[in-house]
Amino acid sequence: MVSIGENLLIVNDAAALVWRLRHYMAEHSEVALITDENLNRQVLTHLPTIAGLFPLDGVFVVKPGEVSKSITQTEQLCLSLMKRGFDRHSLIVNLGGGVVTDLGGFVASVLKRGVAHLNIPTTLMAMVDASVGGKTAVNLGHAKNQVGTFHEPVEVVIWPGFLKWLPERELLSGFAECVKHGLLQGGNHIKMISKGLPDDQNRLASLIEWSVRFKASVVCADPFEKDSRKMLNLGHTAGHAFEALSMSCTTPWLHGEAIAAGLLVALQLSVRLAHLDSSFASYWEKFLLTNFNFPPFEGIDADQVVRMVSFDKKNVGRSARFVLLKGPGVPVLDQAVPDDDLFNAVRNVMRLIHGL
Ligand SMILES: NC(=O)c1ccc[n+]([C@@H]2O[C@H](COP(=O)([O-])OP(=O)(O)OC[C@H]3O[C@@H](n4cnc5c(N)ncnc54)[C@H](O)[C@@H]3O)[C@@H](O)[C@H]2O)c1
Ligand SMILES: [Zn+2]
Known part of the structure; x- marks a missing residue:
């Protein structure tokens, strides 16, 4: 068992997770579990000691995917929890990927002006990113994360064992955030990442x-993203545009696939605008292209991506603002990126990915 800071725990087996859950259940008047259909059907059936802790009418199973990050789903959950007699001493346990931790965290932050929640992430994306740092959100229409709060979970308990059920494509999607963290921290972290996604459990x-x-340390230094936490948006400005545009494609991109493409754009821009060493950038460009798969991007061109970036909520005034890299572990925040440079970087990346 590894304890990271005050409210983050990595456990080695399901028994330790059960022990932690029992501890929190004893401390709260009412406890409910929020999870999704895939986890309920494919994972929790193998873990009766975890599922058995919750009474049947205290388990709320939502549909998998972004569709559940909605105001409607929030309202339904709040009504159900109210019916169960939830009060300010109750606890919501979110067991799932980033969709469940974002949604369940949001519900916890608004119900009765805030109840406690415990995050148990089950995807690599949620373990290294979504469940940590207190950001919660739901979507408005097709626009992602438009309504959200900062609400810290009482604890995040990570059991890497959940990943043995996770499809390979989802695992790789989470690995994109690990690459981002490695680039932002540099040193031994980036060396470890350069070996690729580990195929054994210990690594x-x-x-x-x-x-x-690393994520916890960045959040701790700037919990409300006033300054240094912005570095975690590396790869996300262009990444969000790829993600949103791919929604109309036969295979919409996963968040991490879009972030891997966004990191490619950020590397190109960093060489041009932040003096990043070009051989370092080429190494990581090759790494991203060989380690990630990018589904086809039918009918979408670089112009559309650039236009979508200008809608990004992180842009101030009219010029696109990016997090770039000066070197490994040396991010540059709020770098203004002229449209021409952005267009060229996006076009190059689309050529590298799909030969477009
Ligand atoms: N709040 C934050 O700081 C933050 C950071 C990063 C991402 N996010 C959000 O996280 C979401 C993406 O998270 P995600 O990638 O975990 O997606 P997800 O929650 O949709 O999970 C991916 C898929 O894997 C399934 N699944 C989950 N765990 C499983 C397991 N152990 N075995 C088998 N199947 C499993 C789910 O049912 C789902 O179909 C996005 O909505 C994104 O906006 C939030
Ligand atoms: Zn992300």
Whole structure:
């Protein structure tokens, strides 16, 4: 068992997770579990000691995917929890990927002006990123994360064992955030990432520890993203545009796939605008292209991506603002990026990915 800071724990087995859950259940008047259909059907059936802790009418199973990050789903959950007699001493346990931790965290932050929640992330994405740092959100229409809060969970308990049920494509999606963390921290972290996604459990657990430790340290220094926490948006400005545009494609991109493409754009821009060493950038460009798969991007061109970036909520005034890298572990925040440079970087990346 590894304790990282005050409210983040990595456990080695399901028994330790059950022990932690029992501890929190004893401390709260009412406890409810929020999870999704895939986890309920494919994972919790193998873990009767975890599922058995919750009474049947205290388990709320939402549909998998972004569709559940909605105001409607929030209202339904709040009504159900009210019916169960939830008060300010109750606890919501979110067991799932980033969708469940974002949604359940949001519900916890608004119900009765805030009840406690415990995050148990089950995807690599949620373990190293979504469940940590207190950001919660739901979507408005097709626009992602438009309504949200900062609400810290009482604890995040990570059991890497959940990943044995996770599809490979989802695992790789989470690995994109690990690459981002490695680039932002540099040193031994980036060396570890350069070996690729580990195929054995011990190395995977160690990668999770490095990655989540780094995220927790950045959040701790700037919990409300006034300044240094913005570095975690590396790869996300262009990444969000790829993600949103791919929604109309036959295979919409996963968040991490879009972030891997966004990191490619950020590397190109960093060489041009932040003096990043070009051989370092080429190494990581090759790494991203060989380690990630990018589904086809039918009918979308670089112009559309650039236009979508200008809608990004992180832009101030009219010029696109990016997090770039000066070197490994040396981010540059709020770098203004002229449209021409952005267009060229996006076009190059689309050529590299799909030969477009
Ligand atoms: N709050 C934050 O700081 C933050 C950071 C990063 C991402 N996010 C959000 O997280 C979401 C993406 O998270 P995600 O990638 O975990 O997606 P997700 O929650 O949709 O999970 C991916 C898929 O894997 C399934 N699944 C989850 N755990 C499983 C397991 N152990 N075995 C088998 N199947 C499993 C889910 O049912 C789902 O179909 C996005 O909505 C994104 O906006 C939030
Ligand atoms: Zn992300």
